[in-house]
Amino acid sequence: MPRPTSSSTHLRRSRRRPRGNENGPDPVDVLVGHRLRTRRQSLGLSQRKLGETLGVTFQQIQKYERGMNRIAVTTLVRAAAVLDAPLSFFLEGIGPQRQEPERPTLYGRDARLAQALAGIEDRRVRAAVRTLVRALSTERQP
Structure with a gap:
């Protein structure tokens, strides 16, 4: 009886690709x-x-x-x-689909205010202005 070789004693993995x-x-x-x-x-x-x-x-x-x-x-x-x-x-349509988050649209003065806020270089001052605006607004947002 022939002796099994080392390659025949190991289980071989299939090279076939997984299918759905x-x-x-x-x-x-x-x-x-x-x-x-x-x-x-x-x-x-x-x-x-x-x-x-x-x-x-x-x-x-x-x-x-x-x-x-x-x-x-x-x-x-x-x-x-x-x-x-x-x-x-x-x-198209293959794989996970991701919805883009809605961004609020800013116009006129609001857009200029947002640009001015972004232009403040000091991080702490920017945070303080955001805190002030939230405190003054009637609708608080996180």
């Missing part, structure tokens, strides 16, 4: 691929021509478009340039 669903392509890859196909078709570009431009086969383009293969960021950047689309076109 083991039964199919990752939803992000499918979405990016769909947008790649949509943009390519809107320009009347064949898979073969796009593949040649990106340095991959048309079969690889098919896999990208179906979401079967994940497209590398460098390839996606080149594809965006070839397809004359911003990179954000392919990634």
Whole structure:
């Protein structure tokens, strides 16, 4: 009976990428691929021509478009340039969405007052003015 080698006794890690669903392509890859196909078709570009431009086969383009293969960021950047689309076109709505906080709009004298306050170099004096304004205002804010 052959003696097991050290490499066969260790469990090997799979080199496969983690998927959201083991039964199919990752939803992000499918979405990016769909947008790649949509943009390519809107320009009347064949898979073969796009593949040649990106340095991959048309079969690889098919896999990208179906979401079967994940497209590398460098390839996606080149594809965006070839397809004359911003990179954000392919990634819109993917990942965590962040809402920008609302900023109060200042006009006229209020804007000039805010600029003057920002222009006060001494940190303690600036803090004292802010404290005074809060104390005088009818609506206190933290």
